[in-house]
Amino acid sequence: MNPYVGLVSSLRAAWLTGKTxxxxxxxxxxxxxxxxxDEKKQPILDAMASDMRKPPFEVELSEIIMVKNExxxxxxxxxxxxxxEGVDKNLVTQLDTAFIRKEPYGVVxxxxxxxxxxxxxxxxxxxxxxxxxxxxxxxxEISSSTEKLLAETLPSxxxxxxxxxxxxxxxxxxxxxxxxxxxxxxxxxxxxxxxxMAAAAKHLTPLTLELGGKNPCYVADESDLxxxxxxxxxxxxxxxxxxxxxxxxxxxxxxxxxxxxPALRHAITQFFxxxxxxxxxxxxxxSDKQFQRIRAxxxxxxxxxGGQTDERERYIxxxxxxxxxxxxxxxxxxxxGPVLPIVTVPNVDEAIAFINRQERPLAMxxxxxxxxxxxxxxxxTSSGGFGANDTIMQMTLISLPFGGIGNSGLGLYxxxxxxxxxxxxxxxxxxxxxxxxxxxxxxxxxxxRKKGLVLSTFGIKRKGTCTLL
Amino acid sequence: xxxxxxxQEVVARAGAAFRxxxxxxxxxxxxxxxALERLVKEREAEIAAALHADLHKSECNAYSxxxxxxxxxxxxxxxxxxxxAAPQSVPKNIMTLTDEVYIHHEPLGVVLVxxxxxxxxxxxxxxxxxxxxxxxxxxxxxxEISANTAKLVAELIPQYxxxxxxxxxxxxxxxxxxxxxxRFDHIxxxxxxxxxxxxMEAAAKHLTPVTLELGGKSPCYIDKDCNLxxxxxxxxxxxYLNCGQTCIAPDYILCDQSIQNKxxxxxxxTLKEFHGEDxxxxxxxxxxxxxHHFKRLVTLLEGQKIAYGGETDEATCFIAPTILTxxxxxxxxxxxxxxGPLLPIVTVKSADEAIEFINQREKPLALYLFSNDKKxxxxxxxxxxxxxxxxxDVIMHYTLLDLPFGGxxxxxxxxxxxxxxxxxxxxRRSCLIxxxxxxxxxxxxxxxxxxxxxxxxxxxxxxxxNKGRLGLIALAxxxxxxxxxxxxxxx
Numbered sequence: 001m002n003p004y005v006g007l008v009s010s011l012r013a014a015w016l017t018g019k020t021x022x023x024x025x026x027x028x029x030x031x032x033x034x035x036x037x038d039e040k041k042q043p044i045l046d047a048m049a050s051d052m053r054k055p056p057f058e059v060e061l062s063e064i065i066m067v068k069n070e071x072x073x074x075x076x077x078x079x080x081x082x083x084x085e086g087v088d089k090n091l092v093t094q095l096d097t098a099f100i101r102k103e104p105y106g107v108v109x110x111x112x113x114x115x116x117x118x119x120x121x122x123x124x125x126x127x128x129x130x131x132x133x134x135x136x137x138x139x140x141e142i143s144s145s146t147e148k149l150l151a152e153t154l155p156s157x158x159x160x161x162x163x164x165x166x167x168x169x170x171x172x173x174x175x176x177x178x179x180x181x182x183x184x185x186x187x188x189x190x191x192x193x194x195x196x197m198a199a200a201a202k203h204l205t206p207l208t209l210e211l212g213g214k215n216p217c218y219v220a221d222e223s224d225l226x227x228x229x230x231x232x233x234x235x236x237x238x239x240x241x242x243x244x245x246x247x248x249x250x251x252x253x254x255x256x257x258x259x260x261x262p263a264l265r266h267a268i269t270q271f272f273x274x275x276x277x278x279x280x281x282x283x284x285x286x287s288d289k290q291f292q293r294i295r296a297x298x299x300x301x302x303x304x305x306g307g308q309t310d311e312r313e314r315y316i317x318x319x320x321x322x323x324x325x326x327x328x329x330x331x332x333x334x335x336x337g338p339v340l341p342i343v344t345v346p347n348v349d350e351a352i353a354f355i356n357r358q359e360r361p362l363a364m365x366x367x368x369x370x371x372x373x374x375x376x377x378x379x380x381t382s383s384g385g386f387g388a389n390d391t392i393m394q395m396t397l398i399s400l401p402f403g404g405i406g407n408s409g410l411g412l413y414x415x416x417x418x419x420x421x422x423x424x425x426x427x428x429x430x431x432x433x434x435x436x437x438x439x440x441x442x443x444x445x446x447x448x449r450k451k452g453l454v455l456s457t458f459g460i461k462r463k464g465t466c467t468l469l
Numbered sequence: 470x471x472x473x474x475x476x477q478e479v480v481a482r483a484g485a486a487f488r489x490x491x492x493x494x495x496x497x498x499x500x501x502x503x504a505l506e507r508l509v510k511e512r513e514a515e516i517a518a519a520l521h522a523d524l525h526k527s528e529c530n531a532y533s534x535x536x537x538x539x540x541x542x543x544x545x546x547x548x549x550x551x552x553x554a555a556p557q558s559v560p561k562n563i564m565t566l567t568d569e570v571y572i573h574h575e576p577l578g579v580v581l582v583x584x585x586x587x588x589x590x591x592x593x594x595x596x597x598x599x600x601x602x603x604x605x606x607x608x609x610x611x612x613e614i615s616a617n618t619a620k621l622v623a624e625l626i627p628q629y630x631x632x633x634x635x636x637x638x639x640x641x642x643x644x645x646x647x648x649x650x651x652r653f654d655h656i657x658x659x660x661x662x663x664x665x666x667x668x669m670e671a672a673a674k675h676l677t678p679v680t681l682e683l684g685g686k687s688p689c690y691i692d693k694d695c696n697l698x699x700x701x702x703x704x705x706x707x708x709y710l711n712c713g714q715t716c717i718a719p720d721y722i723l724c725d726q727s728i729q730n731k732x733x734x735x736x737x738x739t740l741k742e743f744h745g746e747d748x749x750x751x752x753x754x755x756x757x758x759x760x761h762h763f764k765r766l767v768t769l770l771e772g773q774k775i776a777y778g779g780e781t782d783e784a785t786c787f788i789a790p791t792i793l794t795x796x797x798x799x800x801x802x803x804x805x806x807x808x809g810p811l812l813p814i815v816t817v818k819s820a821d822e823a824i825e826f827i828n829q830r831e832k833p834l835a836l837y838l839f840s841n842d843k844k845x846x847x848x849x850x851x852x853x854x855x856x857x858x859x860x861x862d863v864i865m866h867y868t869l870l871d872l873p874f875g876g877x878x879x880x881x882x883x884x885x886x887x888x889x890x891x892x893x894x895x896x897r898r899s900c901l902i903x904x905x906x907x908x909x910x911x912x913x914x915x916x917x918x919x920x921x922x923x924x925x926x927x928x929x930x931x932x933x934x935n936k937g938r939l940g941l942i943a944l945a946x947x948x949x950x951x952x953x954x955x956x957x958x959x960x
Contacts, residue, residue, distance in 0.1 A: 016828075018852070057918035057926075065930050087871035098869055103854060105877070182878065190676060197673035201666055204683070206882035209676065227908045234915055271916040281916035356488070369905050378900065380490065382575060385899040390911075394901035396930070397570060399559035405577070405896045406654065410678040412897065425884065427857035427872035428850065429865055433696045433841065439862075443706055444743040444753040446529035 003172075007136070007164055008179045011107050014161040015134045021104060023082060025159070027075060029129045032157040033122065034071045037064055040153055044118060047145035051117065053284040058239060063118040066396070070123050073398050073415055074130040081130065081419045084428070092438060097430040102423040104132030105206075106182035111173065111196070113187045114143035114286055115242040115336075120210075121150070124185045127418025133183070134162040138176060140188075141169045142287060174199075181205050183422060187244075190359075190407045208411030208421055210244070211404050212334050213361035217247035217391070218351045218377060220368035221256050228367045228389075229263035232340070233271060235365075235391025237318050240283035241338035242290075245363040247391045248335055249324070250342045251351040257322060257342050261304050264340075268305065268318045277308070277315050285314040285337060294337035300328035301341060326354070348373055352380050360384075360406035365391050384408050472640070473647045479636045480608055480651045484579050486633035487606035493576060495554055499547060501601050501630055505594070506543045508629040509536055515621060516590055522617040523589060524711065525756035534711070535591040538868075542595050545870050545887050546602045553891050554604075556900070563929055564910065569902035574895045576604030577678075578654030583645065583668070585659040586758055587714040587808075589615035593622060596657045596680075597635070599890025605655075606634040610648060612660075613641045614758055653677050655894060659716075660684075661806075662831075662879050680883030680893055682716070683876050684806045685833040689719035689863065690823045690849065692840035693728055700839040700861070701735030704812075707837075707863030709740070709790045712755040713810035714762075717835040719863050720807050721796070723823045726816040733776045733792050733814070740790050748789055749782075757786040757809060766809040769802040773813070798826070820845055824852050832856075832878035837863050856880050 019025055037044070044064065048054040054063075074081075084099040108128045112121030121139050128135045137154075139147045151165045166176060177184075177199035184207040186196045193209040200207045219228055235247050252260065272279040285291040291314045298307055298319065306319035316338055324330055324341035331341065345351045355364070364383035366374050374388045384404035387394045395402050395414075403412025413421050491497055509516070517531040526535075556571040580600040584593035593611050600607045609626065611619035623637040638648060649656075649671035658668045659682040672679045691700050708719050724732060744751035757763045763786045770779065770791070778791030788810050796803060796813035803813065817823045820840075827836070836855035840846055846860045856876035859866045866872055867886075875884025885893050913926045 021851075055916075055918060057916075057923055060923060061914070061926055061930060065927060068931065087869065089871075090869060093865065093869060098866075098872060100873060101850070106854075193676055194673055197676065198670055201669035201673055204662060204665060204669065204681065204879055204882065211676070222905070224905075227905050227911075230908065230915065231911065234911075273917070279916065281918050367905065371902075374902065378573065379493075382578075382896070383898065386573070386901070388900075388902040389905050390901065390903045393564070393903070394899050397559070397562060397565060397899075397901065399561075400570065400899035400901070401572065401897050402899065403897075405898075407676055410676065424854070424877045425873050425875075426855065426877070427866045427869075427874060427884075428860075429858065429862070429869060429872070430846065430860040431862040431865065433699050433839075433861050436699055436702070439703065439706075442533070443702075444751070445745070446527065446753055 002175055002178055004166070004176050004179055007166070008107065008181075011134045011136060011162065011164060015106050019159075020129075020134055020162050021132045023078065026078060026129055026132055029158055029163070030071050030075055030078075030126065033126065033129070034068060036154060036157045037068055037071075040149070043149055043153070044146075047149045048117070050145040051114070051143040052240065052242070052286045054239060055281045055283060057281065058283070062238070063116060066119045067122045067126065069398060070126040070415070070418070074126050074419070077416065078130055081416060093429065093431070095432065095435065097428075099428050101426040101428050102131070102419070103426050105422065105424055106133060108133040108135045108183045108185065108422060109176065109181040110135060110137045110185045111188065112137065112139045114140035115239060115244070117143035117146035118150075120187045124187075124413060124418065127413055128183075128185070128422045129163075130419050131422035133422055136164050136166055136176075136181075138166045138168075138173060141167065183207065185413075185421075186210070193409070208403070208413065209409045210402075210411075210413075211362070211407065211409040212244045212336075213359050213404070213408040214248040214331070214334050215245060215361045215363040215365065215383075216351075216355050216358075217250050217365040217367070218348065218355075219250055219252040219256055219260060220348065220366070220370065220373055221253055222367070222369060225256070225260050225263040226266065229260060229267040230270070231367075231390050233264060233267040233318065236340045237268075237271070237282065237338050238392065240285055240316065242283070242286065242336050243392065245385070245392050245395050246336075247340070247363075247365050248361070249331065250340060251345050251354060252342065253346060254344045257344055260342070261320065261322065264320050265305050272318065276306075276317055277310065277313070282318070282338075285316060288314065290314075290336070291316065294335065294339060297330040297333075297335060297337075297339060300324050300330035304342075306338075348377065352377060355381050360404075360408055362404045362408040363387065363392075363394070382406070472644060476638060476644070476648055477651065479638060480579065480648075480653075482633050483606040483608055483636055486631070487576070487578055492601075492606055492631075492634050493604045495551060498554075498602055498604055499550065501635075502543050502547050502550075502598065504629040505598065505601070506540065506547075508625055509539050509543075509594075512625055515625075516618075519617040519621040520590060523586070523615040524714070524758055525754075526711070527753045527755075530711070530753065530755070531590075535588055538591045539594040539598070542598050542870065542887070542890075546598055546891070549888065550602050550891070553602075553888060565901065565903075567904070567907065569900070571900050573898040573900050574603070574891075575898050577894060577896055578605060579608060580605045580655045580657060580894060581608045581610065581648070581651075581653040583656070583658045583660065584609075584611045585716075586612035586614035587711060587716070589618035590622075592659050596659075596885060596890065599885055600655075600657070600894045601635070602891050603894035605894055608648075608653070609635060609637045610645060611637065611639060613639060655679070657885075657893075658682065665881070680875070680885065681881045682874075682883075682885075683834070683879065683881040684716045684808070685831055685876070685880040686720040686803070686806050687717055687833045687835040687837065687855070688823075688827050689722050689837040690820070690827075690839070691722055691724040691728065691732060692820065692838070692842065692845065693725050694841050695839045695861075696841070697728060697731050698735055701732050702739045703862050704837075704839075705736045705739040705743070705790075708812050709743075709754070709810050710864070712757055712788065714755070714758065714808050715864070717857075717864055717867055718808075719812075719835075719837050720833070721803065722812065722814045723817050723826060724814060725818065729794055729814055729816060733794060736792060736812070737777050749787060757788055760786065762786075762809070763788065766807070766811060769805075769807065769809075769811060772800065773802065778810070820849060824849060827853050832876070832880055834876045834880040835859065835863075835866070854878070
């Protein structure tokens with residue numbers, strides 16, 4: 001007997017009472033979430049420090065504030081989002097009321113990853129609550145301290161009938177996925193994404209998959225590379241490289257590689273001092289398994305900067321690998337660590353061709369002062385999101401949708417896109433019982449005369465939609 | 470050549486054609502859409518003939534319900550595409566004030582469109598129009614059950630559209646199963662929930678997003694307080710259209726026992742007006758698509774109280790418009806989507822009972838309700854779920870291209886028509902274009918970190934609750950001042 005049947009049924013029963021639909025309930029839950037973030041700030045900082053030695057600065061900015069922003073944005077805009085959306089009508093429906101209703105799906109499952117264990121489970125939760133759903137959240141067991149914190153403290157803030165936290169590993173997740181949900185939101189690897197989608201298919205459950213890939217970063221031949229280096233190092237080393245939108249590898253000319261290396265070295269020293277292991281601002285790798293996986297990639301190309309590791313601390317120094325070949329191990333998988341391989345290409349067209357031979361990534365970056373070159377890369381490639389002359393920042397703007405394409409995912413969220421993702425957009429047409437004579441045009445028997453009338457009333461004109469049906 | 474290999478080659482060619490980039494420019498897309506329009510206008514007679522051969526559809530019905538819809542969709546797309554395809558600016562924050570921030574609509578790649586047999590022309594064309602408008606290559610797989618239309622589509626499309634980008638692949642279940650093993654960038658499927666699961670499972674292997682337009686039993690509640698003459702007339706029209714083979718046909722009626730007879734009588738009267746005394750002779754009444762479905766429908770009649778109709782003729786796949794009264798919710802006809810001209814009436818004592826009845830079942834593609842009571846209509850809509858709703862009529866929400874057309878739960882996922890088609894077949898790529906200069910503002914996010922830096926960073930990043938919107942100018946001024954201050958503090 002599936003251990004989660006009872007939990008899912010009770011949430012479904014709560015859903016059927018309709019209480020999560022009311023605007024007041026949604027607002028109260030969002031406000032409770034905000035209180036959780038304020039009151040539990042220290043436990044959150046402690047849990048993240050324990051899980052991956054995430055610097056408090058990063059926890060505040062990339063975890064707590066990201067969620068708070070979403071909560072406040074939702075609270076500010078909820079009544080607008082919940083309104084019925086009016087639409088254009090045609091000739092026959094001129095006197096009718098036509099609108100799109102945004103309705104909750106029902107019972108939603110949100111599965112979170114370990115790298116931003118708070119943000120990547122609570123930001124979707126904000127959207128699901130704002131849209132009026134009941135939610136089961138399943139944080140990652142790998143970031144075990146944060147998982148424990150969420151399981152033990154979050155439920156006391158939220159309505160226990162409508163929201164639950166489930167803990168466990170792959171076995172538990174498999175069993176959870178056997179149940180029927182009305183929407184599934186998954187953040188994690190493409191491999192597991194396929195498993196989640198196959199499980200969803202059995203119940204025809206719609207879903208959003210936020211996956212990953214190798215995010216390429218093309219650096220054009222620029223005279224001054226210091227700003228490029230700073231932004232690259234910041235993006236690569238945030239959370240010790242364990243960021244789904246981090247620049248994964250650099251593509252540039254051999255000349256630029258030579259100029260880039262000292263600039264990167266300078267930026268690393270500026271940020272972390274001569275011995276990054278002693279910097280309080282640099283995180284650690286989450287687990288032994290991940291540590292060993294990343295360490296094995298260090299044989300690719302040559303270690304131009306860094307390369308030091310410490311197994312006890314799961315420390316990997318900010319590292320740059322130069323002259324990496326496309327066939328090297330570092331180019332076969334998403335790195336997800338503070339290691340930046342540089343692959344040299346003769347020019348931007350070769351870079352574009354290289355990028356297009358790989359799976360489509362979650363993010364793509366170009367550093368160039370020539371806006372035409374930036375445009376060219378944008379228009380001849382495909383990726384979830386795109387950033388020119390910076391890394392990561394495109395996913396911090398709440399007005400931009402965040403999501404992947406192809407192997408990096410399907411669907412998107414953040415801000416209003418979250419609300420829309422967790423809502424069913426129901427088309428509604430309210431007609432009157434009168435004006436039956438107009439309807440008569442559609443009824444049999446059809447005669448030549450009627451068809452002529454129909455055709456002239458329909459009259460498909462190019463400008464404007466003059467369709468009767 | 471072995472069929473599977475042939476298919477693989479066709480799909481590969483479409484992929485290569487897409488990667489050449491020629492389907493992306495706006496001009497190209499508009500030219501293809503106009504060519505499609507020419508196809509429909511020039512070959513209207515052949516299209517109508519194929520539809521007649523497949524479903525005994527009259528020329529007028531073919532025009533009204535298939536061709537007109539396609540022309541309307543093309544006209545809308547051609548008109549709006551330049552606007553929809555343009556980069557969409559979005560609001561910025563202090564950190565990105567001087568940057569370019571927008572959403573770039575892009576094609577997904579190679580889209581697979583699988584059609585259905587009941588409206589075999591429009592259900593292939595309408596998704597195709599959206600996919601072309603969004604800049605994709607499209608592999609078109611019409612339903613083999615409506616064989617004449619499938620054959621015609623395969624002949625006509627290459628005569629008007631780019632041959633490599635928009636291939637037509639015909640075949641049955643085996644061929645479709647093989648085709649689904651290929652990797653596509655989006656799959657658009659119209660058909661049954663059962664097959665929908667198979668399509669989604671195949672898509673999961675490649676992480677391919679899907680739009681599934683499925684079906685279900687669309688309930689039709691008729692309140693005691695309504696104009697029964699008009700309600701019955703509209704229901705009769707919608708139910709027996711295309712011989713009941715419409716995914717959004719009112720599947721069954723829920724009404725009070727006291728009005729059941731009147732409903733039956735009015736529908737009877739209406740049908741005589743529509744089709745004359747001998748409906749078999751009416752050129753406007755279709756036939757069941759094939760023997761398999763004919764036999765399926767005849768089985769549903771077993772044990773039912775036939776209030777009207779019931780005549781069948783296997784040789785011509787004819788089933789008369791039929792009404793069944795006092796139908797039991799447990800009977801076979803209430804367990805599957807009817808998709809035929811059989812209209813069961815299930816009696817309920819109240820609107821609440823109707824709501825409960827509807828909610829105990831899978832979410833349908835459409836919900837219909839007839840009532841003079843506006844409050845009741847509002848309540849029934851908010852207490853149920855369905856793909857779409859038309860109140861005081863049937864079918865019509867499908868015709869408004871601005872409304873998203875799609876299901877929920879067992880009746881499907883995703884939607885299309887008009888702008889929604891364009892969005893369905895596009896990727897919304899977020900773009901943030903910064904300059905290489907202006908490094909000072911960035912410095913607050915770089916290590917080494919300090920409490921002071923954190924306080925500044927929070928000021929820039931934290932969205933406050935309920936603060937009034939700062940004027941953009943004030944914001945810019947503030948941003949400039951702060952940037953200068955930080956430059957001094959951290960340079």
